[in-house]
Amino acid sequence: MSTELLFCKSKVYVHCSKKAEDNIAGFLLITRDAQQPSLEATLSWIPERELSKLQLNELNRADGATAKSAKIKKELILQAQYAAWAFCIKLSSIYSIQFRAPSPSGWWYGSIAINSKNSHDQGSIPILFFHDKECASTLAKQKALNKSFDPFSGTDIYWGASDFRDAITQLVDVKQTLVDPTIWLVNASLDDLRNFSPQDKKVEAEASAKASTSPKFWDMLDQARWNVMSKFADFTSKSTNKVVNIWSQHPLIQFVDKHNNNPYVKKIMTNPKVQEIQDDFDSAKIYLAKWALGVKEQAEKYQTANGLDDTYRRLLFNELGSDGEDIKLTDEELNVAMQRSHPLTRQKWDSFFDSEGRLLMTVQEVKDYIFHGGVADMELRKDVWLFLLEVFPWDSSLEERQELAQTLRESYRANYKSKWEYRQPHPDEDEESYWHDQVLRVEKDVKRNDRDLSLYKHNTETGEAPASPQQDLDQGADQTDSDVWTVRNPHLQSLRSILLSYNIYNNDLGYVQGMCDLLSPIYYILQDEELSFWAFVNFMRRMERNFLRDQSGIRDQMMALTDLCQLMLPKMSAHLAKCDSSNLFFCFRMLIVWFKREFEFEDVCSIWEVFLTDFYSSQFQIFFMLAVLQKNSTPVMNNLDQFDQVLKFFNELKGTMDWSDLMIRSELLFVKFKKIMDTLERRAELAEYTLLTSDGNVVNESSAVCDQNALATQTSLVTENLKQLLSKKIVIKREPARNKHSIR
Structure with missing residues (x-):
């Protein structure tokens, strides 16, 4: 043998x-x-x-x-x-x-x-x-x-x-x-990796500094840049007029003013980046808020890149760590949240399963790896996401998954795709009109879907770049705003097929703009039409409430975010109320498609797989949104005081945020939230207990009234929306049965 x-x-x-x-x-x-x-x-x-x-x-x-x-x-x-x-x-x-x-x-x-x-x-x-x-x-x-x-x-x-x-x-x-x-x-194990990670990175930082071979010129330039940036960061806490005056007095600005007729200076001023800054400066308050945030972002990235974890740790603790004497984050909680440097690799993933392909560890342990380290690459995501999206049961064997995959493929083709591929006209004109409207909506969004990604970019039969630019134009690749051209890219065709099949599967909901945004990452990762359909079906179980006709599902989340902001960020909440922004309307788009349009595609995949673990809460996206608010609270409160300013500021955050930093803050905010909720619950129980004697009689009427008032104040903060945020159970809300009077 x-x-x-x-x-x-x-x-x-x-x-x-x-x-x-x-x-x-x-x-x-x-x-x-x-x-x-x-x-x-x-x-x-x-x-x-x-x-x-x-x-x-x-x-x-x-x-x-x-x-x-x-x-x-x-x-x-x-x-x-x-x-x-x-x-x-x-x-x-x-x-x-x-x-x-x-x-x-x-x-x-x-x-x-x-x-x-x-x-x-x-x-x-x-x-x-x-x-x-x-x-x-x-x-x-x-x-x-x-x-x-x-x-x-x-x-x-x-x-x-x-x-x-x-x-x-x-x-x-x-x-x-x-x-x-x-x-x-x-x-x-994750515990081993955390135990072998040094608590103090000073030695590592010093070693990194010794290994640096950057030329002195760039070191000096970098130091000068940080000196300037740090000064402006301090200035932003002052009044707007004073900052503008200081800005205009800076030698660099005076140089430009003095030599504004110089051809070389003129050429510099035509640079798109310079013009972009100048345009921003026209809205001075928004500019200053963005500048302050930018300095803060750059400082945090610099600290992270150079191993200055102690500085970052102190920053996080100062912003999130304590709330009076009762609510404090421990060193261990900070360490766990910050140690996100152990992504799930192929070798580690394979080690989770025995020879039959059954999981050797608990599901929570696997999700701990994904939540705190993410998945290492797109290839591995093909396997992991099928579990996260519940296509495959966590307790299944490899053979059972292979059999299930075959069954799901056959069911998709026979029960859903074939029903619209070979569909006969409906005798009811309203139903027929409704179906054609659904097809048009799907095709319109598919044609505009993530066209910057290579998989979806070219509208050719192969999906690859055509032989010539003219052929690309002829195939309709540059006509994303046109309803005339036909979808030829096989991957766009698969998106179309999945969305139309989902329309058959969930005919009450139909197609709503934004659903293609949710499908796109799933198909991009799996690149398998049949399994992508079932992954999307399961994903929509939790996301359907975002697309209900009466908007009750997204409204519930907005109310939960409002309550959470009042509890966790009371100063920011009060300031937004002064700006007529207490309804947090500017958060609507971010929540409805899970930040799909705010981050780069790869980052979106990393964010989603964290959300899909339900590691702390099935609504962790709300804590991620809270982290966005917390991160931007200082520049907003110092510089903005109008609804349109706040709206413009948050709408322009697209492409500027560090998702990893926000995820660390999200975790710490949840941990702190859980402690606050536990504390309030204990206080409520204690207040109720002290109102009664051992035989159930009130001890003192005046003190009882005071205790009842205190209890009412405390419990008013703990809404049902907030209690639900502690649950890992997925919130499911379905669209009622559709009829011809339903309005989309």
Whole structure:
């Protein structure tokens, strides 16, 4: 019986004593049986002296082999269980591996130390030393690398264990720890990753600064820019007139004024970016608010990029951390929210499932990874989103999912798509007219859908760029505002088919503008019409309330946001009331399509998958909206005082916001909200209790009245809308049965 050889490295030694003659040479192998998941692959070390001449030749030929390059007899691996110093361990049983690089001067060999999750394995796994000057595959690779050596590449030194690390990284999730860069965790839990993350990044920041090779000129320029920006940030807290005066007195502005007839200065002033700033300055208050926010955004990005987590942490705590003596965020809560640097990778995802494809951990643990790290790439999202959108049950096996997928494909084609593809005219003229109106609405939105994305950009039969610009024009690619051209792009056709099929599935709701915005990311990720349909159906279960004819669903969310803003951001809420903006109308568009038009497409996917986990709440989008309000509260309160100013300011946030920062704030706002709700509930219970004696009689009438008034004040803040925000259960609200008098 044979097994698959995934990795082989020769001349890997065990040093039994300080004497060189006692060293034992061997082979380090990774093998896997057919149909076995990567996590169940076996790591083995076999001494050369235990091998026959035929086996020795076979492994020497496989030296350096990776990625399914050979087959070997399984008996060879079984020998490792009985030979002295030899060992076998499943990759799933490894907790960590320490990689100790060799001395550049040759004083010591490079080595690895394997740490098992099982305590009884610890004594049986020796430290392995890589004798690179004896290993044929290592010598060959070093020779090849020397020919293309780049002294400025900054890459780590190559040695024998580099190949081993590359091989194991392709099979399981391996993460380098920040506390000790020589230690790599294998399939680490989120708690492990958090525990191995340093609480104080000063050392890391200093190391990063030493590694910097930026020219002095740019350092000086950057420093000057930050000095200017910091001054203007301080100025924005002053009155508008004073800021304008200071702005006009700045040497750079005076230079432009003094030389405004200079051809070179004139050329600068024609720059679109300069003109854009000038146009903004015409609305001085809005400009100043945007400037203050921009400085703040740039400062936070600079801190994050340079590892200045302490500064960012203090900023978050100052803005969100405390509310009197009772409500405070702990260091642990700040750490968990801020540590979003461990995205879910393919290797980590595969490690969640056993050999039958069943989940090995709880659903909440999986969602923790997604909520706090997101999904690493679009390819992995094809698998993850089918679970998040409930196309596949979390407790299903791989075989069950394959069978379910086939059933869903057949159901889509037979029960929905065929009904409009082969549709006969309806005898009722009103119904026939309604259907044609629905088709026109769908096609109009499909033609305008995300045309900046390569998948949807070109209106050709292949969806790819045509041979010539004229052909592109002939195919209608540049006629996005026209109702004349025919959809030819196969991906746009799939969007059209899904939306028309959904119209059959949910005929009461019909098509409403914005639904194509919700479908587009799902199809872009899955690129599978049938499964995208069912993913969209499940997504619309929670999103249908945003599109009801009476707008009751979105109104409920707006009311919940208003109550939440009054509770969590009372100063901002009061200021918006003075600006006639207490209804938060400017938040409507953001909530209705989950910020689809405010962020870049890739960021939208990252935001949505966090929302879809329902990790804290099924309405976490409201806390994300609250984070937008909180982040912008200072510039708004300092500079804006009219409804149209507030509306314009928030409408122009598109493309300017940092979604990751907002998600951290969203989590902290929720944690703080939960604490406030718990505190208010305890106070209400305590107030009720103190009103009564042990036999149910009131103790003191005057004090009882005071307590009742205090209780009424507290409980008035806790509305039903706010209580519902604590629930993870999806809020479902359906459109009533449609009739010919229904108005869209």
